[in-house]
Amino acid sequence: MRSFLLDALLKGKATVAPPAPGTAALEEVARMLGERVRQRLGRSLSIREIDAGSCNGCELEINALNNPVYDIERFGLKFVASPRHADVLLVTGPVTWNMREALLRTYHAAPEPKWVVALGVCAANCGVFAGSPAVVGPLADILPVDLHVPGCPPAPIEIVKGLLALIEARAPGS
Amino acid sequence: MSAVPTLSDLVAGRDAGPDGYARLDVEPGVWTALAQGCAAGSYDLSALWADAGKMRMALNSVGLRAIVSLSTEGGVYPSVAAHHAPAMRLERAMRDLYGVRPVGLPDSRPWLDHGRWPGRQSDARYEFLTAEGEGLHQIAVGPVHAGIIEPGHFRFTANGETVVRLEELLGYVHKGVEGLLAGADIARGAAIVGRISGDSTVAYAWAYARAVEAALGWTVPPRAALLRGIMAELERLSHHINDVGAICNDASVLTINARCTLQREDMLAVADACFGHRLMMDRIVPGGVAVDLSADGAGRIRGLMVRLEETRAEVLRVYDSMPSLQDRTVTTGIASPDLVRQYAAGGFVGRAAGRSFDVRKNFPYAPYDELPFDLKTRTTSDVDGRLLVRMDEIVESLKIVGLMLDRLAPGDIRSDGPTPMASEGAALVEAFRGDVFMSVRIAADGRLARVHARDASWFQWPLLEAAVEGNIVADFPLCNKSFNCSYSGHDL
Numbered sequence: 001m002r003s004f005l006l007d008a009l010l011k012g013k014a015t016v017a018p019p020a021p022g023t024a025a026l027e028e029v030a031r032m033l034g035e036r037v038r039q040r041l042g043r044s045l046s047i048r049e050i051d052a053g054s055c056n057g058c059e060l061e062i063n064a065l066n067n068p069v070y071d072i073e074r075f076g077l078k079f080v081a082s083p084r085h086a087d088v089l090l091v092t093g094p095v096t097w098n099m100r101e102a103l104l105r106t107y108h109a110a111p112e113p114k115w116v117v118a119l120g121v122c123a124a125n126c127g128v129f130a131g132s133p134a135v136v137g138p139l140a141d142i143l144p145v146d147l148h149v150p151g152c153p154p155a156p157i158e159i160v161k162g163l164l165a166l167i168e169a170r171a172p173g174s
Numbered sequence: 175m176s177a178v179p180t181l182s183d184l185v186a187g188r189d190a191g192p193d194g195y196a197r198l199d200v201e202p203g204v205w206t207a208l209a210q211g212c213a214a215g216s217y218d219l220s221a222l223w224a225d226a227g228k229m230r231m232a233l234n235s236v237g238l239r240a241i242v243s244l245s246t247e248g249g250v251y252p253s254v255a256a257h258h259a260p261a262m263r264l265e266r267a268m269r270d271l272y273g274v275r276p277v278g279l280p281d282s283r284p285w286l287d288h289g290r291w292p293g294r295q296s297d298a299r300y301e302f303l304t305a306e307g308e309g310l311h312q313i314a315v316g317p318v319h320a321g322i323i324e325p326g327h328f329r330f331t332a333n334g335e336t337v338v339r340l341e342e343l344l345g346y347v348h349k350g351v352e353g354l355l356a357g358a359d360i361a362r363g364a365a366i367v368g369r370i371s372g373d374s375t376v377a378y379a380w381a382y383a384r385a386v387e388a389a390l391g392w393t394v395p396p397r398a399a400l401l402r403g404i405m406a407e408l409e410r411l412s413h414h415i416n417d418v419g420a421i422c423n424d425a426s427v428l429t430i431n432a433r434c435t436l437q438r439e440d441m442l443a444v445a446d447a448c449f450g451h452r453l454m455m456d457r458i459v460p461g462g463v464a465v466d467l468s469a470d471g472a473g474r475i476r477g478l479m480v481r482l483e484e485t486r487a488e489v490l491r492v493y494d495s496m497p498s499l500q501d502r503t504v505t506t507g508i509a510s511p512d513l514v515r516q517y518a519a520g521g522f523v524g525r526a527a528g529r530s531f532d533v534r535k536n537f538p539y540a541p542y543d544e545l546p547f548d549l550k551t552r553t554t555s556d557v558d559g560r561l562l563v564r565m566d567e568i569v570e571s572l573k574i575v576g577l578m579l580d581r582l583a584p585g586d587i588r589s590d591g592p593t594p595m596a597s598e599g600a601a602l603v604e605a606f607r608g609d610v611f612m613s614v615r616i617a618a619d620g621r622l623a624r625v626h627a628r629d630a631s632w633f634q635w636p637l638l639e640a641a642v643e644g645n646i647v648a649d650f651p652l653c654n655k656s657f658n659c660s661y662s663g664h665d666l
Contacts, residue, residue: 001429001492001495001496003488003491003492004429004430004432004433004488004492014436049322050318050325051318051323051324051325051347052325053346053347053349054324054347054372054662055369055370055371055372055375055662056324056371056372056373056660056661056662057369057372057373057375057453057455058372059322059323059324059372060372060373060453061452062322063322063435064435064438064439064442066435067432067435067436067438067439068432068435068436068439069436069439079322081320081321082320083318093347094349096346096347096348096349097288097290097291097292098286098288098290098291098345098346098347098348098665099317099325099346099347100290101290102317102318102325102346106318127369128354128362128365128366128369129349129350129351129354129366129369131354132349132350132351132353132354133291133292133350133353134291134348134349134350134353135349135350152369152455153372153453155446155452
């Protein structure tokens with residue numbers, strides 16, 4: 001155990017410099033929400049992740065946000081275990097018919113105000129699973145989506161940029 | 175009723191195809207005798223699926239593989255699970271998806287069909303199995319779990335802290351993969367297959383490519399075979415080191431997890447730099463690979479292997495020095511070796527219970543057929559055993575990657591495809607979890623007529639139910655993480 005601590009002291013920190021919020025994400029969030037998010041939440045967001053039909057690729061990259069390189073909690077972003085503690089629902093996958101009810105129940109369990117982020121190509125347009133009778137459709141058909149983070153799967157740094165847009169959002173011109 | 179045949183009797187006089195599988199049609203009597211043969215342990219049930227009016231079964235024994243087909247009248251056929259329990263969920267799934275009717279199937283409940291699909295809505299409640307006794311209570315968990323993991327439902331019946339019964343309900347992320355694959359062209363098929371289970375995208379893409387190549391007689395350049403191997407080992411290594419950390423994390427040893435996730439991130443960054451995608455999705459394609467490795471890239475991978483070995487050795491040293499951590503892992507979640515044999519459980523679940531099976535060794539494919547490496551097993555069958563088998567495998571995979579890099583000579587990375595024709599091929603590939611089976615049937619127009627993918631998890635999920643019995647509820651996360659079964663790969 002001492003070796004880990006020594007490494008941490010001697011090798012310097014592994015954490016990457018904070019990226020700027022994604023431009024496209026900022027625009028989308030500003031369009032959708034304007035100043036609201038920041039006024040209501042300051043700089044802290046609790047996030048509940050929901051896999052609504054993902055292949056697990058997005059989950060791997062979301063998990064990476066908690067590693068020392070991205071260390072997402074330094075931005076005030078925190079993954080929570082219950083939707084009752086959440087401000088943001090981070091949803092992956094093409095929504096399957098078998099997950100639809102659980103997704104809706106989780107959404108309704110989160111207190112207002114709340115925001116929905118569609119993560120990955122599948123949540124945006126079902127990706128390669130589009131057209132399957134087992135799939136309901138893109139997330140926006142089921143829940144109001146405030147932000148899309150594209151990618152298959154999105155790299156962790158892109159997810160960070162997207163989520164930062166939520167806390168950095170300002171109305172155009174402000 | 176025929177006597178139980180051996181697999182070598184069954185395939186006697188037939189040549190195996192280029193994919194190593196002997197194929198034959200059987201009568202219902204032989205079909206049932208084969209189910210009994212699986213139950214008797216004469217050979218392993220590897221897959222079972224419906225295909226255009228036939229039921230098909232893949233069987234493995236030592237050095238021998240067969241795919242048997244049974245013609246059915248309107249999908250009615252004698253149940254395999256009536257004799258061999260590991261076929262139970264496979265038959266329930268095929269019944270839900272293709273309407274086939276296994277006669278004598280002991281469990282009549284649906285499996286992937288939750289009564290939610292358009293045109294098939296049902297309000298019928300799923301009846302969980304009962305457990306009766308004084309003081310028993312139920313704990314329902316999922317499908318949305320507390321962590322960032324895939325969805326599934328776990329129904330625990332417990333007496334105080336002790337789990338009396340765990341029953342799983344899966345199928346929440348069923349995306350209709352096999353339906354989408356039917357009628358797709360070969361390139362689209364590769365894109366879909368690469369997303370059956372994103373954590374094993376390399377292994378799935380490889381299994382699909384090998385099945386297509388076997389069907390069409392498509393040869394793969396030697397350099398491409400080595401690059402496939404390097405990607406597959408990177409995928410395996412990234413999960414092994416990550417899951418060791420995740421298991422320790424579930425016992426609240428966050429420092430080991432931090433170190434392991436850091437190492438995984440290092441690996442994914444190198445994969446991205448070398449192959450242009452962190453998870454190496456869409457990099458293995460029929461005929462070869464989609465992207466070459468530069469000399470610079472080979473150097474990066476060698477550097478990575480040195481760092482990974484340092485991490486492995488240090489993590490193991492710390493793990494060994496923490497009795498409070500081993501108190502949580504040793505003798506926890508024992509999957510009995512008898513069940514492991516019966517279910518032919520692959521991967522570290524099997525190898526931690528002494529089942530010496532790894533496709534790379536038992537049915538070797540290029541480039542593994544020419545590489546010396548050891549197949550490591552343990553016998554404790556517990557969380558600790560599964561963790562240590564993965565630590566052992568890291569050492570072997572590091573060796574394999576080094577050998578593959580040594581052998582990497584300049585050359586083509588992809589060959590042109592032959593003219594498509596009506597044909598079929600199958601492949602077995604060792605993913606990080608265990609063996610992935612893939613069967614591909616191609617129609618005369620070159621499109622996919624039927625693709626079936628069977629994840630290693632099909633034969634591991636049921637053992638998790640058994641392994642948890644008698645453990646405390648608080649140890650379930652450790653047991654579950656030490657199996658790390660796929661939801662998406664299973665739900666299809």
